[in-house]
Amino acid sequence: MPRIVIILIITSLIISACGNSSVWGVAPTPTPESAIQQTPLVDPLAGSSDPIIFPTSTTPPQFETQSAYTPTPQIISFEITPTNTSALNDSAPFLYYAQSGDMLSAVASRFNVNEAEIISDADLTRTTLIDNGVLLVIPNRINEQTTPNIQIMPDAEIVYSPTALDFDVEEYVKSQNGYLSNYRDYLGSEGWIAGYDAIEKLAIENSINPRLLLAVLEFEARWVRGEPIDLLRTEFPMGFNDYRYKGLSVQMVWAINNMSIAYYGWRAGTLTHLEFPDGTKLRLDPRLNAGTVAIQYLFSKLHSQSQWAQIINPDSGFPAMYEEMFGDPWLRAKLIDPLFPAALNQPPLVFPFEPGVKWSFTGGPHNGWGQINPNIYGVSHSVYSAIDFAPAADKTGCIPTNxxxxxxxxxxxxRSEDGIVMVDLDGDGYEQTGWNLLYLHIATKDRVPVGTWLETNDRIGHASCEGGVSTGTHLHFARKYNGEWVTADGPIPFVLSGWRVVAGNAPYKGTLVRGDETITSDLQAQAWSNIIRE
Structure with a gap:
């Protein structure tokens, strides 16, 4: 009862209060019912003397380039002014409605408060996701300028979710008759493939939405509906000018990794600021959703802050072009909301190897897919969703095993290809829906084929070094739900045969815990990492 009284009092106070400063002013906190109906904003930089300039291009393109999205801006006066931090300290609390995928520790980090300071009638614990729509009353501790509180992309349009079920990459690309429709890319594992096949492969393997990949490619390089805007964008379509990232696939991998770092960093509460090419920083509004943060983060890596503000404008920037290409993303997302349903739990899982056979726990939580070079991205991981096991062996390295x-x-x-076996637990045949398990580095020999129904303990294949990057024979094991990688040590615990995965203080570090028993990961498969399934 006291909490209800507190909430009612705070509600009456906040009606006339001002929130934290934003480059577009203060916008209402989104609610579950109206999250897809944001108030349209005018272009704050229309008519500005600072046009959008693509930093790595030798010939800065104009929006009027063939097939480019052409905005119809309204000219207004706009200036970014410093935040009055003393005024913010006296501001009324935020009334924040939890969004799908929120967990208490992450929300506290985004709002710059302690977990104990967050008030709600709901039962808040660190070990579960907060149900979508739960009201949280949070002190206003934001004392710096923030990004706009405008959601521009739903989470379901970032990950390889059910919204991608009806989308045919090849059909769409061919219908646009742009540069991508006739482009061929070289992949070391497969040789020359069509550009649209490369996009689809990247979407599936990285579990990212193919519409999103086409949209960012079109926005930065005009590859989908027209021709590359200049020679640089022909070789480096995302504008990341690094000789190691020349070509479509590697450029898209760079974009995917940046969006994943932001998306999952926001989920975990480890990302709170954007940093622009000139080194300036801007705090992310704590009320944003992960999908919006992913888009804002990617463009902050490519453009100045003033250019970025124009790009994320929902009326005339990237969101408007996205809707022009694919229709309203919020309507598609609404059909599957929430991405994580209330009280979601992992289904029962056992260790992915036979009873009585010795294996080693060689890798605690680490990246679910791909390699992220910290010298390029500033971090080494995006989402700690995977763990590793290796069969007992007399030798190290890529040794065949039975x-x-x-x-x-x-x-x-x-899926059963290139060292990958993907198993769909709901049996509908789509890895975009429900729970899916990734078994990576499965040898070609004896690997289970697509279409096979497996029961628990059925044989899948042999651990190897096939698929991805590997320095030794092992199994890389991860979970996805509705196309989103699920953190191994998070609000939906990774539990195998009663053992819970606990992350360590660095990638690949970690333990398996069951009651008073502990098994510690070790890359060299030392004795303390050994485990025999009962």
Whole structure:
């Protein structure tokens, strides 16, 4: 009862209060019912003497380039002014409605408060996701300028979610008849493939929405609906001018990694600021959703702050072009909201190897897919969703083994290629929906084929070094839900045969815990990492 009284009092106070400063002023905190109906904003930089300039291009393009999205701006006066921090300290609290995927520690980090300072009638714990729509009353501790509180992209349009089920990459690209429709890319694992096949492969493997990949490619280089805007964008379409990242696929990997760093960093509460090419920083508004943060972060890596503000404008920037290309993303997302349903739990899983056979826990939580070079991205991981196991062996390295990897749960094999076996636990045949398990580095020999229904303990194949990057024979094991990688040590614990995964203080560090028992990960498969399934 006291909490209800407090909330009512705060509600009456906040009606006339001002929130934190933003480059577009203060906008209302989104609610579950109106999150997709943001108040349209005019272009704050229309008519400015600072046009959008693509920093790495030798010939700065204009928006009027063939097939480019052409905005219809309204000219207004606009100036970014410093935040009055003393005024913010007296501001009324935020009334924040939890969004799908929120967890208490991350929300506290975004709002710059302690977890204990967050008030709600709901039962808030660190070990579960907060249900979508739960009201949280949070002190206003934001004492610096922030990005706009405007949601420009739903989470479901970032990850490889059910909204991608009806989208045919090849059909769409061919219908646009742009540069990408006839482009061919060279992949070391497959040789020459069509550009649209490269986009689809990247979307599936990285679990990212193919519409998003086409949209950022079109916005930065005009590849989808027209021709590259200049020679530089022909070789470096995302504008990341690094000789190691020449070509479509590697440029898109760079973009994917940046968006993943932001998306999952926001989920975890480890990302709170943007940093622009000139070194200036801007705090992310704590009420944003992960999808919006992913878009804002990517463009902050490519453009100045003033250019970035124009790009994220929902009326005339990237969001407007996205809707022009693919229709309203919020309507598609609404069909599957929330991405994480209330009280979501992991289904029962067992260790992915046969009972009585010795394996080693060689890797605690680390990146679910791909390698992230900290010299390029500033961080080494995006989402700590995967763990590693290696079969017992007399030698180290990529040594063939006859030891079997087995199914941790019943499901349908929906992918079996390039060292990958993806098992769909709901059996509908789509890895965009429900729970899916990734078994990576499965040898070609004896690997289970697509279409096979597996029961728990059925054989999948043998651990190897095939697929991705590997320095030794092992199994890389990760979970996805509705296309989103699920953190191994987070609000939906990774539990195998009663053992819970606990992250360490660095990638690949960690433990398996069951009651008073602990198994510690070790890359060299030392004795303390050994485990025999009962």
């Amino acid at each position: 030891t079997w990897v087995t199914a941790a749960a019943p499901g349908l094999v929906v």
